[in-house]
Amino acid sequence: MVKEERDNVFWERTSMYRACGERGATLIEVLIVVILVGFGVVALAGLFARNLFTLQMNREYLTCSSLVTDIVERIRSLPFDGEATKNIPGLALYLSSDPSHQYRLSRFYEYLEVSTDEIPALRTLPEVLNDSLVQLTPQASGNYILELRLRWKESMSPVRIVTYIAQGGINDLVYAQ
Numbered sequence: 001m002v003k004e005e006r007d008n009v010f011w012e013r014t015s016m017y018r019a020c021g022e023r024g025a026t027l028i029e030v031l032i033v034v035i036l037v038g039f040g041v042v043a044l045a046g047l048f049a050r051n052l053f054t055l056q057m058n059r060e061y062l063t064c065s066s067l068v069t070d071i072v073e074r075i076r077s078l079p080f081d082g083e084a085t086k087n088i089p090g091l092a093l094y095l096s097s098d099p100s101h102q103y104r105l106s107r108f109y110e111y112l113e114v115s116t117d118e119i120p121a122l123r124t125l126p127e128v129l130n131d132s133l134v135q136l137t138p139q140a141s142g143n144y145i146l147e148l149r150l151r152w153k154e155s156m157s158p159v160r161i162v163t164y165i166a167q168g169g170i171n172d173l174v175y176a177q
Helices: 002-020 027-076 088-097 105-112 120-124 170-174
Strands: 133-138 144-150 159-165
Touching: 027 105, 027 120, 027 144, 027 159, 088 105, 088 133, 105 133
Parallel strands: none
Antiparallel strands: 133 144, 144 159
C-alpha cells in the first residue's frame, strides 16, 4: 500500500503542476519552435532582399524613361531645314560619321553641345552613355525614324524604343515665327 500511495502522490503532483501551468517545455518542443521561427525569418529575409532588387530595377527603368523623354524632346526641338546650325539632317549625319563610335548616345550630346552633367538621368546611370545607341534613319519622304537602344548594364538586353520624326510636326512648330 505504501507504494500505491507514493504513486498516487506522484500522479497528483504531476497533474497539479500541469493544471497550474508550471510544467516546463521539453527540449524537443523548444527545438521545433526555433526551427519554425528560423524558417519564417529566412522567408522574410528573402522577401526583403527581392524587394530591394525590384526597387533598384524600378528606379533604373524610371531613370531610363526620363532619359528617353530628354532625348526625344531634344530631337523634337531641332528643325528639319538646313538653315539652323543644329538640325535633324546634321544630327543624323554626325551620328553615323564616326565608324568606331557610330550612333553612341555620347555623340548625340556632343553634337548638341550639352554637358552630360546637366542631365540627372546620366548622373544616376553614367554607363548608359557608352552602352546606348541613338540612330536617325532618313526615309524617302524626308522624315526620320528614331531608334533608341538604351543599356546600362553589360548583362542586360537593351531597352529599344522606335518612333517617327515627321517634318511638319512639332519640330517645325518649335521654330515657327
